[in-house]
Amino acid sequence: MSKPVEKLDQVVIRFAGDSGDGMQLTGDRFTSETAILGNDLSTLPDFPAEIRAPAGSLPGVSGFQIHFSDHDILTPGDEPNVLVAMNPAALRTNIRDLPNGGTLIVNRDSFTDRNLEKAGYTSNPLEDGSLDEFRVHEVPLTSLTLEALKDVDLSKREAERSKNMFALGLMSWLYHRPTEGTIAFIERKFQARPEIVAANVNAFKAGWAYGETSEDFAVTYEVAPAQLPPGTYRNIRGNQALALGLIAASVKSGLPLFLGAYPITPASEILEDLSRRKDFGVRTFQAEDEIAAVGAALGASFGGALGVCTSSGPGVVLKMETIGLAVTLELPLLILDIQRAGPSTGMPTKPEQADLLLAMWGRNAESPVPVVAASTPGGCFESAIEAARIALKYRTPVFLLSDAYLANGSEPWLIPDVESLPEIPVDFAEQPNHEGGFMPYLRDTETLARPWAIPGTPGLEHRIGGLEKADGTGNVSYDPDNHDYMVRVRAQKVAGIAADIPELEVDHQEGADLLVLGWGGTYGPIAAGVRRVRQTGGKVAQAHLHYLNPFPRNTGDVLRSYEKVLVPEMNLGQLLKLVRAECLVDAVGYNRVRGLPFRSSELADAIEGML
Amino acid sequence: MSEGNGGNGRPLVQLTAKDFKSDQEVRWCPGCGDYAILAAMQGFMPELGVPRERTVFVSGIGCAARFPYYMQTYGMHSIHGRAPAIATGLSTSRPDLSVWVVTGDGDALSIGGNHLIHALRRNVSIKILLFNNQIYGLTKGQYSPTSPLGTKNKTTPFGSTDYPFNPVALALGAEATFVARSIDTDKKHLTEVLRRAAAHAGSAFVEIYQNCNVYNDGAFDAVRDEKQNRILLEHGKPVRFGENGERGVLQRRDGAMEIVDTAGDEGLVVHDEHAEHSSLAYALSRLSHTPHGPTPIGVFRDVERPVYDALMAEQIETTRREMGEGELGRLLQAGDTWDIS
Numbered sequence: 001m002s003k004p005v006e007k008l009d010q011v012v013i014r015f016a017g018d019s020g021d022g023m024q025l026t027g028d029r030f031t032s033e034t035a036i037l038g039n040d041l042s043t044l045p046d047f048p049a050e051i052r053a054p055a056g057s058l059p060g061v062s063g064f065q066i067h068f069s070d071h072d073i074l075t076p077g078d079e080p081n082v083l084v085a086m087n088p089a090a091l092r093t094n095i096r097d098l099p100n101g102g103t104l105i106v107n108r109d110s111f112t113d114r115n116l117e118k119a120g121y122t123s124n125p126l127e128d129g130s131l132d133e134f135r136v137h138e139v140p141l142t143s144l145t146l147e148a149l150k151d152v153d154l155s156k157r158e159a160e161r162s163k164n165m166f167a168l169g170l171m172s173w174l175y176h177r178p179t180e181g182t183i184a185f186i187e188r189k190f191q192a193r194p195e196i197v198a199a200n201v202n203a204f205k206a207g208w209a210y211g212e213t214s215e216d217f218a219v220t221y222e223v224a225p226a227q228l229p230p231g232t233y234r235n236i237r238g239n240q241a242l243a244l245g246l247i248a249a250s251v252k253s254g255l256p257l258f259l260g261a262y263p264i265t266p267a268s269e270i271l272e273d274l275s276r277r278k279d280f281g282v283r284t285f286q287a288e289d290e291i292a293a294v295g296a297a298l299g300a301s302f303g304g305a306l307g308v309c310t311s312s313g314p315g316v317v318l319k320m321e322t323i324g325l326a327v328t329l330e331l332p333l334l335i336l337d338i339q340r341a342g343p344s345t346g347m348p349t350k351p352e353q354a355d356l357l358l359a360m361w362g363r364n365a366e367s368p369v370p371v372v373a374a375s376t377p378g379g380c381f382e383s384a385i386e387a388a389r390i391a392l393k394y395r396t397p398v399f400l401l402s403d404a405y406l407a408n409g410s411e412p413w414l415i416p417d418v419e420s421l422p423e424i425p426v427d428f429a430e431q432p433n434h435e436g437g438f439m440p441y442l443r444d445t446e447t448l449a450r451p452w453a454i455p456g457t458p459g460l461e462h463r464i465g466g467l468e469k470a471d472g473t474g475n476v477s478y479d480p481d482n483h484d485y486m487v488r489v490r491a492q493k494v495a496g497i498a499a500d501i502p503e504l505e506v507d508h509q510e511g512a513d514l515l516v517l518g519w520g521g522t523y524g525p526i527a528a529g530v531r532r533v534r535q536t537g538g539k540v541a542q543a544h545l546h547y548l549n550p551f552p553r554n555t556g557d558v559l560r561s562y563e564k565v566l567v568p569e570m571n572l573g574q575l576l577k578l579v580r581a582e583c584l585v586d587a588v589g590y591n592r593v594r595g596l597p598f599r600s601s602e603l604a605d606a607i608e609g610m611l
Numbered sequence: 612m613s614e615g616n617g618g619n620g621r622p623l624v625q626l627t628a629k630d631f632k633s634d635q636e637v638r639w640c641p642g643c644g645d646y647a648i649l650a651a652m653q654g655f656m657p658e659l660g661v662p663r664e665r666t667v668f669v670s671g672i673g674c675a676a677r678f679p680y681y682m683q684t685y686g687m688h689s690i691h692g693r694a695p696a697i698a699t700g701l702s703t704s705r706p707d708l709s710v711w712v713v714t715g716d717g718d719a720l721s722i723g724g725n726h727l728i729h730a731l732r733r734n735v736s737i738k739i740l741l742f743n744n745q746i747y748g749l750t751k752g753q754y755s756p757t758s759p760l761g762t763k764n765k766t767t768p769f770g771s772t773d774y775p776f777n778p779v780a781l782a783l784g785a786e787a788t789f790v791a792r793s794i795d796t797d798k799k800h801l802t803e804v805l806r807r808a809a810a811h812a813g814s815a816f817v818e819i820y821q822n823c824n825v826y827n828d829g830a831f832d833a834v835r836d837e838k839q840n841r842i843l844l845e846h847g848k849p850v851r852f853g854e855n856g857e858r859g860v861l862q863r864r865d866g867a868m869e870i871v872d873t874a875g876d877e878g879l880v881v882h883d884e885h886a887e888h889s890s891l892a893y894a895l896s897r898l899s900h901t902p903h904g905p906t907p908i909g910v911f912r913d914v915e916r917p918v919y920d921a922l923m924a925e926q927i928e929t930t931r932r933e934m935g936e937g938e939l940g941r942l943l944q945a946g947d948t949w950d951i952s
Contacts, residue, residue: 036949181947225951234948244943251939258704278930280937283704283923288729292696295689295726299669299700302687303708307700325690415948418940455685455701455708458664463633463679465688466672475635476680 003212005176007222010069012077013171016094017086019052019062022164027064029168029185033177035235035412038225039068042524043410044076044597049265049348056110056118061093070224074524074531076409078599084167086110086141088119095131104134105170107163109142137216141166148206152198162203169207176222179208229414236413238377238406239266242310242336243273245384247280250306252385253392253424257282258300260293260309265348266404267310267338290315294322294335301331304428304454306388308334313342313355317362323397324363325466327490330441330450332391332398336384339403339520341595350595351405353520354571359399360549360578366487368494370394371549373401375523378413380406383546389424393500394493395449401548403570405597406521429453429460438462440474447500448493450474495550504543504552512539514610515562517587519545519575522568522598529603538611548575556583566590566610568603628653631663633683644795644821645674648742649681651801656684659809661709669698671723673715674749675742675821692723695730698737703920709809712739717747720756720776728785733919734813741778741818742795746827759901764826779896779911782816783889789815790892791910794835795822800843800908807910813918820902834902842898844909849879850895852905860898868894870905884913 013030017023024045034041046063053060067077082103085091087110098104111126125131126138145163146156165186172179183201190196211217236244250257259282261271275284283300287293294309301307309319316337326333339355341347359371370390374383380402387400429451432438438460441450453460462474470477471486506515507530518526523544530542543558545551559565559579565587567576573589580587590606592598631653639645656666666684670676672691679686689697694712702710719727719741730737746764747753753766757778761770782790789811793804801819808815820831834840842852842860850860851873859879860868868880883891892911899906931937 032947036947038949038951228951230950230952232944232948232950234944234946247937247942248939256704258700260700277937277942278927279934280942281927281931283927285700285703287696288725291693292699292726292729295693295696296700296703298689299687299697299702300704301700302697303701303705305704321690322693329687415943418943455667455705456664458662461663461684463668463682463686463688465680465686466690467688 003218003220005220005222007224009071009223010067010073011082011175011221011223012065012067012080013082013084014063014065014080014094014097015084015167016061016063016090017164018055018089019048019050019060020055020161021062021086022161023047023062023064023086026164026168027066029182030171030177031066031235031410032181032185033172033179034066034068035233036178036181039070039223040072040226040228040412041066041068041235041410042073042076043067044405045408046596047349054118056087056089056115058089058093058119061090063090063094068223070226072226072228074528075597075600078601084171086163086167088115088121088125091125092119092121098134100133102134103137104131105137105139107141107167108138109140139170139210139216144206144210145203148202149199152202153195154199159199162199165200165203166207166210169204169209170211173208173211174217174220176220179204228412231414233412233414235410236378237408237410238374238380238402239269239338239408240273241378241380241413242384242402243270243277245381246274246306246308246334246388247277247282248381248421249385249388249424250280250282252421253306253388253426255304255306255392255426258297258305258307259284260287260295260297260300260307261285261311262287262290262293262315264290264312264315266340266407267312267336269407270310270336290318291322294319294333298322298326298329298331298333301326301333302329302455306334306392307332308336310336310338312338312340312348313358314345316355316358320362323369324365324367326397327363327367327369328466328468329464330395331452332395334387334391334398334400336400336402338407339401341593347595349404351403351521351597352570352593352595353401353403353522354574354593355401356519356548356571356574357577359401366491368491369397369399369549370494370497371399371401371547373520373546373548374406375520375544375546377406377409377411381413381416385421385424389422390497392424392426393449394447394497395452396494401520403521427452428457430457432459439472440464441469442472443489448489448496498550498553501547501550501552503554504545504558506541506543506558508541509534509539512541513563514539514566514607515541515543515559515564516566516568516607517543517545517559517575517579518568519548522570525598525600525603526568528600529598529607532600532604533607533611538608540607540611545575548578551582555579559583559585559587564588564610566607568598568606570598626657626663628657631656631683633681635680637681638677639674640825642824643674644744644823645678645742647795647798648740648801648819648821649678651798652682652805654798655802655805658806659709665707666709666711667701668711668713669694669701670713671718672749673718673747674823675713675715676718678713692718692721693726694718695723695726695737695739699730699733699735702736703923706736706920706924710737712737714739714741716741716743716745716755716757716778720778720781728781731782731785731787731814731816734786734788734916735919736813736921738808738815739817741816742821743778743818744821744823744827745830746823748823748826752826775901777896777900778818780893782818783893783896783912787816787912788813788914788916789910790912791816792818792820792908794820794831794908796835804910807913811913813916831902833904834906834908840905842905842907844882844895844907844911846882846884846910849876849881851876851879858905860895862894866890866894868898870898884910886912887914
């Protein structure tokens with residue numbers, strides 16, 4: 001290539017088009033190419049809940065944003081440097097996020113009167129000067145794609161579908177992305193239909209060639225690989241990491257994994273992933289409803305399996321009675337809530353973190369459940385193993401909170417060595433524990449966990465149920481003092497887990513009297529915001545909770561050692577309420593519930609405002 | 612997996628009914644039909660030959676649901692209506708266990724209706740015993756989905772306006788592979804039905820008419836006490852009943868069953884438990900909608916169909932054979948990876 005090459009340290013590209021235009025596939029492939037090249041990256045797929053809204057309509061716009069760099073980055077980017085808009089609707093929906101001077105690449109052929117009307121334009125933005133502040137590249141994408149495919153045996157409509165590959169080819173050329181992976185992917189995915197393989201490969205190559213030959217693109221860009229810690233990496237989305245973590249927990253504990261689930265956005269993918277893993281003995285059960293899903297998982301736990309269920313907010317609320325049963329039966333049970341915007345059906349594909357108080361208190365009566373929360377896509381792996389460890393050791397249901405952003409967003413993941421993963425010992429009861437025989441509620445004095453005797457163990461036959469039971473014997477009991485005691489001991493069992501989890505770590509800065517405290521998927525944006533503030537001389541500390549119940553044992557001390565505590569949350573203040581109540585600190589919140597991750601700039605502003 | 616989820620068929624000579632009694636004092640009302648069913652089950656278990664440690668009773672909520680506490684086996688008293696779902700998870704992950712679900716007309720047909728029909732259509736290896744007393748006993752006398760239209764009680768002081776379910780017909784409609792009905796005090800018949808249910812591979816649905824002497828006394832007297840109302844179904848035999856077998860059942864051209872007075876077997880329906888289609892069993896089940904007149908009891912249907920638990924286990928076995936056992940390190944490294952040094 002004889003065109004000049006500019007070196008950049010980071011780029012944010014947003015692909016946007018119709019739901020039917022293959023923007024997610026394009027984004028995924030560009031991400032893979034970027035990962036193979038060795039950049040650090042973070043992605044944000046942003047797509048509608050409907051399967052396919054009318055073509056060209058505003059609600060049908062699907063987007064994919066990728067931030068990649070030569071150094072470690074934390075977010076998918078506050079706003080894109082480059083917007084690729086496949087049609088007027090995609091332009092209309094996304095242009096407000098492109099800063100002045102940003103690069104805009106549009107599919108000129110799609111700016112027909114009809115499409116402009118569908119997008120609510122009264123004049124053509126390509127002609128009316130409204131895009132003057134951007135560097136606009138008008139690419140005759142559709143016609144060039146059709147031209148490139150004229151010898152392939154496909155209808156015009158089918159051929160047009162490959163225009164996303166043309167866009168990918170162009171962008172891959174523009175940013176020096178390696179292409180072998182994409183070609184191999186196309187050949188693999190469409191191997192049953194060689195004409196589709198040909199169409200996609202030809203369109204991809206045509207896009208690449210267009211960049212090379214067109215004078216419109218005078219410069220290309222290089223983003224060097226990032227210096228990440230040494231090891232073997234793969235790109236991973238949060239939901240993938242959860243599935244792998246659950247399998248790892250099954251392997252490390254020696255218990256077979258049983259997943260009960262009902263399809264629900266954004267969690268269905270975990271059920272789909274695990275349903276393919278029968279080579280690990282994983283039993284997946286697509287239940288008739290959310291309640292049967294958690295019920296079956298509990299039944300499997302009763303039999304000695306690692307029982308798990310996955311869902312999102314609207315499903316979790318249905319499961320609460322069964323979770324309460326698990327609390328009083330004192331059986332292990334994992335409940336994964338991939339949070340999405342609510343209330344009710346809400347916005348199924350958009351992230352939010354407003355189920356924390358639901359996880360804490362969503363059952364009738366005093367029904368304590370440990371709560372663990374993942375903070376990055378790759379971190380979902382460790383969080384799943386840790387949630388399983390707690391559930392199995394303490395014989396308790398455990399909530400693991402993720403969200404739609406972590407679930408679908410991706411980042412490079414340093415693949416851990418299997419040997420380094422913690423063993424999860426499980427001590428089933430095998431012998432009577434009392435002269436009379438077996439007492440199912442005769443607790444371990446240290447953990448307060450009850451002995452776990454599974455069906456099939458001779459001599460330990462016993463019955464457990466949802467009614468209150470006497471401590472020790474487990475027989476149904478309505479005794480007043482016993483009930484008071486049992487309520488307290490169940491609470492104490494959960495509270496005592498604090499002795500068994502790491503302390504809260506703080507990224508302190510000398511002179512900082514403000515602590516920014518977060519949980520869940522806000523980790524990246526908060527860290528990026530903190531970075532910005534420090535770069536301009538502000539002093540601020542940051543901490544991130546992975547354990548929400550119980551809190552790490554030093555949490556109160558940490559919070560009380562700062563004059564000010566800021567809690568950014570994608571809800572109206574849920575961790576905020578917990579820390580104010582539990583730690584007696586006058587923490588304040590920064591709350592936005594927009595169905596999108598925080599921008600690091602808005603968090604930097606919020607932090608600055610408190611300095 | 613051996614036949615049904617029974618044991619090896621060898622009676623445990625060293626165990627008796629007493630060995631299946633737990634140490635808990637039974638708290639049902641004196642005169643409750645549940646006592647009889649409990650006694651029948653405790654009498655039957657030694658014959659079944661499954662060790663106590665491999666036997667599990669799962670119940671929901673209701674008077675019937677107290678059953679597990681009184682059996683010296685493993686047991687779970689769970690939540691209203693959800694026992695079939697919980698039992699499905701247990702049974703499919705522990706194919707070595709003999710899993711029984713004890714439920715009632717409210718627990719199974721009201722709140723639990725959804726889980727019941729799906730467990731049956733999946734043909735999960737669980738035996739579902741539905742104690743039908745046509746009332747909500749534990750909550751003190753509200754009507755249930757099997758209460759006859761017009762029933763007056765606590766929540767229907769002016770008479771129920773709900774048309775009731777026919778549990779056997781519902782089970783057949785839900786694709787159940789084994790459907791039977793018996794009566795709490797008919798120990799011989801009930802034990803035989805339990806025997807048949809235990810021997811059946813896959814889901815077994817057994818409706819047991821059970822008397823609640825406190826809130827709905829005598830609901831099934833017409834069938835219990837009067838021979839002329841008991842249509843005993845026997846495979847391969849023409850369907851006859853009555854004091855001296857003077858009545859019979861024939862099938863009309865429109866498919867419905869009709870009761871006739873008859874001397875001989877000619878024209879009468881011959882019961883076929885193993886008929887591939889469920890139409891015959893269904894038509895028989897419609898002979899009575901409530902047990903006030905001639906009512907069929909016995910095994911309506913007993914057919915073979917792949918068992919859900921076995922299908923699940925087979926897929927795992929086959930996959931492990933073809934793909935090899937999963938190896939965690941290989942799984943984590945799968946796909947596109949790159950190295951940084």
